[in-house]
Amino acid sequence: LKLVVLVSGGGTNLQAIIDGIADGSIPNTEIKAVISNNKNAYALQRAKDHNIAAACVSPKDFADRAAFNQALLEKIKSYEPDLIVLAGCLVVIPEIMVDAYPNKIINIHPSLIPAFCGTGYYGLKVHEGVLKRGVKVTGATVHFVDKGTDTGPIIIQKAVEVQQDDTPEILQRRVMEQAEWKIMPQAIRLIAEGKVRVENGKTIITE
Numbered sequence: 510l511k512l513v514v515l516v517s518g519g520g521t522n523l524q525a526i527i528d529g530i531a532d533g534s535i536p537n538t539e540i541k542a543v544i545s546n547n548k549n550a551y552a553l554q555r556a557k558d559h560n561i562a563a564a565c566v567s568p569k570d571f572a573d574r575a576a577f578n579q580a581l582l583e584k585i586k587s588y589e590p591d592l593i594v595l596a597g598c599l600v601v602i603p604e605i606m607v608d609a610y611p612n613k614i615i616n617i618h619p620s621l622i623p624a625f626c627g628t629g630y631y632g633l634k635v636h637e638g639v640l641k642r643g644v645k646v647t648g649a650t651v652h653f654v655d656k657g658t659d660t661g662p663i664i665i666q667k668a669v670e671v672q673q674d675d676t677p678e679i680l681q682r683r684v685m686e687q688a689e690w691k692i693m694p695q696a697i698r699l700i701a702e703g704k705v706r707v708e709n710g711k712t713i714i715t716e
């Protein structure tokens with residue numbers, strides 16, 4: 510499976526994919542490139558450290574959003590990916606990209622969708638919402654990307670306990686360690702093994 514991974518920040522989910530490929534838990538898979546909208550994303554450094562092509566396509570370098578969207582899609586297409594992985598990616602995915610790669614883009618969101626997702630819920634804000642509402646269980650979700658925000662068919666979810674004295678930072682770390690870094694490689698493995706299909710907007714996993 511040829512991957513292009515889109516990142517915006519630290520790249521710990523990217524690192525989980527790199528490690529999963531290296532230790533054989535994700536078979537027959539290669540990261541062709543890592544692309545970030547943020548030239549300072551440490552995720553780009555992680556790619557370089559592993560001799561993976563790293564590129565920055567920033568909205569700041571384009572006259573308008575449509576030009577950025579077009580440039581990003583062309584950059585992605587140049588690597589001929591089988592799957593596009595959003596790993597800590599804060600870019601709104603343009604419709605032209607979803608049209609070009611239907612059910613071939615996956616995203617990880619740090620909550621149990623449909624809770625605490627959609628516009629305004631990203632990064633720490635997700636965990637702030639979880640603590641504000643006082644839910645006892647949260648987690649992470651890997652899903653296919655459609656034209657909505659965090660609305661595509663769900664592939665894998667993993668629950669994580671919320672603890673009494675959690676801060677958003679402590680909770681974010683637990684969700685990453687106990688859920689994100691496990692289900693992201695698992696989802697890619699399932700797709701690489703041809704075990705995931707979508708019917709009526711829901712995934713069917715044939716283990």
Ligand code: GRF
Nearest residue numbers: 518519520521522596597619
């Ligand atoms: C994490 O909170 C993750 O859930 C979200 O972006 C944040 C950073 O991810 N998708 P990463 O360390 O850049 O993979």
